[in-house]
Amino acid sequence: MSPLTRLLEVVGRLFVGLLLAFLYLPIVIMGLMSFNASPFYMLPIEWSTTWYVQLAGNAQLVDASLYSLKIALATALIATTLGTAASLALFRYEFKGKKILQALLLPPIAIPWLITGTAMLVFFFGVGIGRGLHALILGHVALALPYVIIVNNARLKTFAPELEEAARSLGANQWQVTRRVTLPWIAPSVIAGALFAFAVSFDQFVVSYFLATPGQTTLPVEIYAAIRKGFTPEINAVSTIIIVLSMALMLFTARFYKFGGND
Numbered sequence: 001m002s003p004l005t006r007l008l009e010v011v012g013r014l015f016v017g018l019l020l021a022f023l024y025l026p027i028v029i030m031g032l033m034s035f036n037a038s039p040f041y042m043l044p045i046e047w048s049t050t051w052y053v054q055l056a057g058n059a060q061l062v063d064a065s066l067y068s069l070k071i072a073l074a075t076a077l078i079a080t081t082l083g084t085a086a087s088l089a090l091f092r093y094e095f096k097g098k099k100i101l102q103a104l105l106l107p108p109i110a111i112p113w114l115i116t117g118t119a120m121l122v123f124f125f126g127v128g129i130g131r132g133l134h135a136l137i138l139g140h141v142a143l144a145l146p147y148v149i150i151v152n153n154a155r156l157k158t159f160a161p162e163l164e165e166a167a168r169s170l171g172a173n174q175w176q177v178t179r180r181v182t183l184p185w186i187a188p189s190v191i192a193g194a195l196f197a198f199a200v201s202f203d204q205f206v207v208s209y210f211l212a213t214p215g216q217t218t219l220p221v222e223i224y225a226a227i228r229k230g231f232t233p234e235i236n237a238v239s240t241i242i243i244v245l246s247m248a249l250m251l252f253t254a255r256f257y258k259f260g261g262n263d
Helices: 004-034 050-054 059-092 099-105 113-126 133-156 161-169 175-204 206-211 219-229 234-256
Strands: none
Touching: 004 161, 004 234, 050 059, 050 234, 059 099, 059 133, 059 175, 059 219, 059 234, 113 133, 113 206, 133 175, 133 206, 161 175, 206 219, 219 234
């Protein structure tokens, strides 16, 4: 190995290490501070679970967490069902305006959520939907659908249509073909899309801020309101719990599915 190649390898590893530190060091520090008894982050850390105990008694944060969880689960279920059905329709059928429809999947991802949230608020009030749980779920589903469809479309590009034709030639109807041939193939992308939808919904602040009703807000909105009043380490505690549960879910899913790989 030449000196230049060795130098580039060292620089590359250093860059990757710094990038990972930039991404994960704040999360690690936040997790450590959630176990620090001092509310002013004094060092060295005095290990304690006092903020987790206080979190259990903080009705606002607990209610907001459960409210966000309910909305995120509903969003993941609806968006995954509709998005998977839309992906199959785009894959199987040719119709007028198909390319335009596929192109329209990208703007909801690219448009700033501040503009999207404002537009949704005006539209929902204009048609009589207003604000509240139903408006939040509709708004979150609209944001999550493009992610589900795009992920499923990427998986379907690796699917051979001949497999469906072979199943039909053996007497299977359309539902049997979908259930026994197509869905097992795209199962990893369906799960990935559901995780995307859940994450987009649970982490959504801007749209939730516009569509939530006073006194019944999501966790990101509640955290924002709490920070404005004065930061409390209980936010570190609830954030640490969410991160641990999210990582556990990702590891569990990755354990049983090979995303994008061959079986």
